[in-house]
Amino acid sequence: MSDKSFHPSLAVSNIKNHIPITLEMENVQYSTWSVLFKIHARSHRVLAHIIDPKEGTSKPPTTDQEKELWTTPDSMVFSWIYATISNDLLHTIIQLDSITMEAWDRLRDIFQDNQHSRALSLEQEFSATSMENFPNASSYCQHLKSLADQLKNVRASVSDSRMVLHLVGGLTRAYRGVGTLIHQSNPLPPFYKARSTLVLEETGIEKEAATESAMVAASSDDSSGHLTNIGQLKSKYSSSLNNKRNLLGEAPVLAKL
Numbered sequence: 001m002s003d004k005s006f007h008p009s010l011a012v013s014n015i016k017n018h019i020p021i022t023l024e025m026e027n028v029q030y031s032t033w034s035v036l037f038k039i040h041a042r043s044h045r046v047l048a049h050i051i052d053p054k055e056g057t058s059k060p061p062t063t064d065q066e067k068e069l070w071t072t073p074d075s076m077v078f079s080w081i082y083a084t085i086s087n088d089l090l091h092t093i094i095q096l097d098s099i100t101m102e103a104w105d106r107l108r109d110i111f112q113d114n115q116h117s118r119a120l121s122l123e124q125e126f127s128a129t130s131m132e133n134f135p136n137a138s139s140y141c142q143h144l145k146s147l148a149d150q151l152k153n154v155r156a157s158v159s160d161s162r163m164v165l166h167l168v169g170g171l172t173r174a175y176r177g178v179g180t181l182i183h184q185s186n187p188l189p190p191f192y193k194a195r196s197t198l199v200l201e202e203t204g205i206e207k208e209a210a211t212e213s214a215m216v217a218a219s220s221d222d223s224s225g226h227l228t229n230i231g232q233l234k235s236k237y238s239s240s241l242n243n244k245r246n247l248l249g250e251a252p253v254l255a256k257l
Helices: 030-043 064-083 087-093 100-112 115-128 137-153 160-169 173-183 191-248
Strands: none
Touching: 030 064, 030 100, 030 137, 064 100, 087 100, 115 137, 137 160, 137 191, 160 173, 160 191, 173 191
16 A cells, blocks of 8 residues: 555554543534544545635545545544544444445534523533532532533533532531531632642541551450460469369369460
């Protein structure tokens, strides 16, 4: 194959290395996914396969020869889309004898239609999110950030200050002290700083708990060793007493702990 016929899109061996997001209905990241996809498509000269080209740029094929040269990269971009979306979305958009641009448009319609309904559902989930439903502070903060990003995608952006106040409002009892410090700050810290403060507090709590556990274990070992020593002394005393009784012809006694 000559250099002229080798299309840059064919050099991509694993699209997941370039677009690490899997687009799903349940975890809407369409805006981020589409931006990454467009950047990658532009860098490999296949942007015209997903977006209508403007005048003066490359246009869709018209002759048989152009169609032949168009088909290979179009199929490659098709495979990129299929590899970076969920099975549910794949079965929703796939059609026989379709071109990449049609699949791209169907995905756009899925995520950009019914924005008000999506915004309402996401807003309810955001308002109901609290730390008690997550294993740690990082996952709690990440979920809030993900919901805020999804709300932004449907043009219902959440302000940074509201994110911080909701973050504090959803904390469990163990974190109320640091929560008070955060919401009493004037001005409120940005969300990323509040998240960092919360994670540091969690690290301190975990270290304190580990220290207390070690102290309890050490105390337990000391008590166990003390009882063992007493038992050994009693056993030694009983053995000595029984030896004396044997010499006197008396019945032995049992050691009592």
